[in-house]
Amino acid sequence: MSQTIDPATGLPIGALVLPADPAxxxxxxxxxxxxxxxxxxxxxxxxxxxxxxxxxxxxxxxxxxxxxxxxxxxxxxxxxxxxxxxxxxxxxxxxxxxxxxxxxxxxxxxxxxxxxxxxxxxxxxxxxxxxxxxxxxxxxxxxxxxxxxxxxxxxxxxxxxxxxxxxxxxxxxxxxxxxxxxxxxxxxxxxxxxxxxxxxxxTEWPQVRQAYDRWLAPGNHGPDGGQRLRLSALTAARIPGLPLRRATRADAPALGALQKAAYAPNRALLGVEPLPLLTPADAVIDAHEVWLLEEGDGLSGALVLDPEPDHLLVWSVAVAPDRQGRGLGTRLLAAVEERAKHLDLADLRLYTGEKLARTIGWYARHGWTTDRVEARPDRRLVHMIKRVA
CATH class of the missing domain: 3.40.630.30 (Gcn5-related N-acetyltransferase (GNAT))
Structure with a gap:
């Protein structure tokens, strides 16, 4: 629960509610x-x-x-x-x-x-x-x-x-x-x-709202009315066995700072703004599943996913620069696979810049293979896939 310290008493108090007008x-x-x-x-x-x-x-x-x-x-x-x-x-x-x-x-x-x-x-x-x-x-x-x-x-x-x-x-x-x-x-x-x-x-509603909308989408239900993605999985607040939690609207500033720090070095290699930095953090939380890894007093990593009826798209994997080299990225990729299993999905997909050779190689070492290369007006994207049991 968010709290601050009252300067007059030294006691913890709740965060200000703005606006505080009646609904x-x-x-x-x-x-x-x-x-x-x-x-x-x-x-x-x-x-x-x-x-x-x-x-x-x-x-x-x-x-x-x-x-x-x-x-x-x-x-x-x-x-x-x-x-x-x-x-x-x-x-x-x-x-x-x-x-x-x-x-x-x-x-x-x-x-x-x-x-x-x-x-x-x-x-x-x-x-x-x-x-x-x-x-x-x-x-x-x-x-x-x-x-x-x-x-x-x-x-x-x-x-x-x-x-x-x-x-x-x-x-x-x-x-x-x-x-x-x-x-x-x-x-x-x-x-x-x-x-x-x-x-x-x-603050929790954006992630729950998109879970409802994914479940209700016409493509999530077959001709017999059967569901492909289960709502109970889409609304889950945790990935079983892993220390990740769903983002809330209050996490937008921290998520934005993490994404900016993690992806800024790619700007020089790509010659354009990295795709994850083109979307404001609050819009990311509204549109995608966002999972956060916290260690100590801040965010260590973030995982942004898009569950679809036939695959799980990895939209972003970000690790704080000062915590890279500790295997956190590998842990996040493991979380992707656990999330896919929880959603009953076997096919994983992602895309990354063609010029990011080290990133592509890192994914390849974790079992991802190149599916195709997409030419866009300002960049070329390498689409990669992986199938999990």
């Missing part, structure tokens, strides 16, 4: 996606279709951990939806299938705290027509994007009954960090509820 409250509006859209919940418009998947025999499990339900008949369910639709907090949205226009679920933004810019997503009801579909993930992508990118909240919460294993797994898959269990936090339907807390921060 806007969420509104009743429409959020459009490819698979689903979210619209203000309307009992008259949505009770029929939604009730068809949420009311009746066999639907009891949908309501096991919800504060209300199950409902004995469509009329009782419609009355429940009327109460939900009138509520300002929780603020409910119906989830509509993009093709049919039918309501297939609902979700709410709740415990809305504009002053602290904290908000929770909850009351998530997915009928069988929505469960385990791209639309289920896209609904969460649309809400998170609205919360962070439009409204500017700092903290996005997910809470569930600690016994609700599917919800806890979903939170992890969606990139939320587990924070702990609040014991005996609530009484729900006359029974004790211990509550599991998860959160996603605005």
């Amino acid at each position: 806007p409250r969420p509104e009743r509006l429409t959020l459009e996606g490819r698979h689903v859209s979210l619209v203000p919940l309307d009992a008259a418009a949505h009770a029929g279709a939604l009730g068809g998947g949420a009311v009746g025999p066999g639907t009891e499990a949908l309501w096991q951990y919800m504060p209300r339900g199950p409902f004995p008949d469509p009329a009782a369910f419609a009355a429940y939806l009327e109460t939900c639709a009138a509520s300002p907090d929780p603020l409910f949205y119906a989830i509509l299938d993009a093709r049919s226009g039918h309501a297939v679920g609902h979700a709410a933004l709740m415990r809305i705290d504009p002053a602290n810019r904290v908000i929770e997503v909850g009351n998530i009801l997915y009928t069988p027509a929505l469960q385990r579909s791209p639309g289920a993930t896209e609904a969460m992508r649309l809400l998170a994007g609205y919360v962070f990118d439009t409204l500017g909240y700092r903290r996005y919460e997910w809470k569930c009954n600690a016994l609700n294993t599917p919800s806890r797994l979903a939170a992890g898959r969606l990139g939320f960090a587990f924070e702990g269990i609040f014991r005996q936090a609530m009484i729900v339907k006359g029974r004790n509820r211990d509550t599991a807390w998860f959160s996603l921060l605005d």
Whole structure:
């Protein structure tokens, strides 16, 4: 956690929040996606279709951990939806299938705290027509994007009954960090509820957002709807067995300084600006997977990757100049292979300047081979490949 020292007391204090103004409250509006859209919940418009998947025999499990339900008949369910639709907090949205226009679920933004810019997503009801579909993930992508990118909240919460294993797994898959269990936090339907807390921060959102977008991309799903890249792998905060972590928005200055120092010597050899230095660090964090290696009081290395459905592209490998010669680059390349395995990818690709003979030789010694040479207006790039088991 970032902290500074108060000069008057000598005690640690949190970092300044700028701006510290309250966030806007969420509104009743429409959020459009490819698979689903979210619209203000309307009992008259949505009770029929939604009730068809949420009311009746066999639907009891949908309501096991919800504060209300199950409902004995469509009329009782419609009355429940009327109460939900009138509520300002929780603020409910119906989830509509993009093709049919039918309501297939609902979700709410709740415990809305504009002053602290904290908000929770909850009351998530997915009928069988929505469960385990791209639309289920896209609904969460649309809400998170609205919360962070439009409204500017700092903290996005997910809470569930600690016994609700599917919800806890979903939170992890969606990139939320587990924070702990609040014991005996609530009484729900006359029974004790211990509550599991998860959160996603605005600084973490750029890396999670791109994971959602990679997973939702049309090329990531085959004709049968099967996924190629798993979302749980794309949102992972660690590479198993290696001391790397995902970058956050707060790491942009340090990443930019590391990239500049690591690649500046190549400028004279190339005669042009090295490609990694053409993109500002904050844009790199927004567009690519960024993994950081920290040693001591600063960054020792950074790995920038682009997972694609059929290969893993190494966009950049950077080691701080004062820490080169210690095998850190080799460790980063090993991390590339571990990341590929975690993503279930076997093909690795990268490109580098043709004039960087030492760099090309270094990759070759680690099992990379030249695939082709690409001529660009200002430089020639050597594309290299490697296949891992």
